[in-house]
Amino acid sequence: MSNLETVVSEIVDEMRQRTDRGEVARYIPELARVDPGHFGLAVIGADGTVAAAGDCDVPFSIQSISKVFTLTLALGMVGDKLWRRVGREPSGSPFNSVVQLEYERGIPRNPFINAGAIAVTDLILSGHQPREALGEILRFMQFLAQDATITIDEAVAASEQRTGFRNVALANYMKSFEVIDNPVEYTLGVYFHHCAISMTCRQLAVAGRFLAHSGRDPSTGLSVVQAERAKRINAVMLTCGHYDGSGEFAYRVGLPGKSGVGGGILAVAPGRASIAVWAPGLDAAGNSHLGRIALERLTKRLGWSIFGE
Ligand code: GLN
Numbered sequence: 038m039s040n041l042e043t044v045v046s047e048i049v050d051e052m053r054q055r056t057d058r059g060e061v062a063r064y065i066p067e068l069a070r071v072d073p074g075h076f077g078l079a080v081i082g083a084d085g086t087v088a089a090a091g092d093c094d095v096p097f098s099i100q101s102i103s104k105v106f107t108l109t110l111a112l113g114m115v116g117d118k119l120w121r122r123v124g125r126e127p128s129g130s131p132f133n134s135v136v137q138l139e140y141e142r143g144i145p146r147n148p149f150i151n152a153g154a155i156a157v158t159d160l161i162l163s164g165h166q167p168r169e170a171l172g173e174i175l176r177f178m179q180f181l182a183q184d185a186t187i188t189i190d191e192a193v194a195a196s197e198q199r200t201g202f203r204n205v206a207l208a209n210y211m212k213s214f215e216v217i218d219n220p221v222e223y224t225l226g227v228y229f230h231h232c233a234i235s236m237t238c239r240q241l242a243v244a245g246r247f248l249a250h251s252g253r254d255p256s257t258g259l260s261v262v263q264a265e266r267a268k269r270i271n272a273v274m275l276t277c278g279h280y281d282g283s284g285e286f287a288y289r290v291g292l293p294g295k296s297g298v299g300g301g302i303l304a305v306a307p308g309r310a311s312i313a314v315w316a317p318g319l320d321a322a323g324n325s326h327l328g329r330i331a332l333e334r335l336t337k338r339l340g341w342s343i344f345g346e
Contacts, residue, residue, distance in 0.1 A: 049091040059318025059326030062298040067196035073318040079238035096235040100297030104154040143214025147277040181244035194233035241313035282322035291342025296324040
């Protein structure tokens with residue numbers, strides 16, 4: 038076993054035994070049914086070596102991790118004009134905060150809180166039918182993960198569509214400031230569905246490789262985005278990827294990362310690796326509890342924090 042494989046398997050063994058698992062998301066009924074006992078981890082190094090263990094091949098709801106990919110797609114479509122609609126400062130508030138949006142006159146703080154991601158989805162939707170926009174997002178995920186079998190979990194999307202009242206409020210509020218161009222129900226339909234994309238840790242780690250390697254997928258040599266854009270997406274992940282837990286994640290893990298309420302985290306070790314972890318139980322800020330602890334162990338043991346050993 039390589040050192041990386043040993044570290045990954047020891048972390049998975051430890052995480053499987055821990056009893057402090059956090060709480061699964063209950064506000065999306067379909068996610069409340071997920072067993073908090075799951076734990077998966079996949080790490081893909083610069084040379085393509087994969088170290089993966091636990092439930093690394095069990096699909097889960099990627100939820101807000103999809104926002105990294107919609108941001109990438111939207112930047113490709115509209116370029117830096119995107120930043121006229123959405124800021125790029127950490128929010129210091131919960132991911133679904135309504136009050137912050139009022140203070141900031143309908144311009145979301147960053148593309149990773151719900152309001153910001155809904156505004157980004159609206160940009161992707163403009164000029165398309167919702168079905169086309171969603172197809173575009175799903176195909177982009179399949180392309181990056183090199184796996185055409187990736188799908189949307191319709192039960193999760195329908196569950197959120199029935200209960201996502203806060204997101205409806207955020208979208209309508211932005212609409213009143215003309216930050217949303219399309220009919221609110223169309224934009225939210227696409228948003229709920231891209232959050233409901235179902236992927237495994239292994240697939241997600243493959244999809245994130247371009248962020249770890251200056252915008253290029255090292256296995257194919259294909260450029261997904263310019264190096265400068267990858268650098269900037271990573272910067273926003275570091276400062277905003279964990280909502281009001283972003284400071285704590287940077288302090289403990291020291292990598293750009295994006296969490297989702299399905300319990301997944303995609304983390305990027307620039308030049309070194311793309312990492313995906315899944316543990317469904319969340320902490321108070323809505324980020325994976327054991328996922329964060331596992332990444333802290335990993336970066337500490339491998340000296341991978343971007344801030345030093
Ligand atoms: N679909 C979820 C929501 O809009 C995504 C939130 C998250 O993963 N933090 O509430």
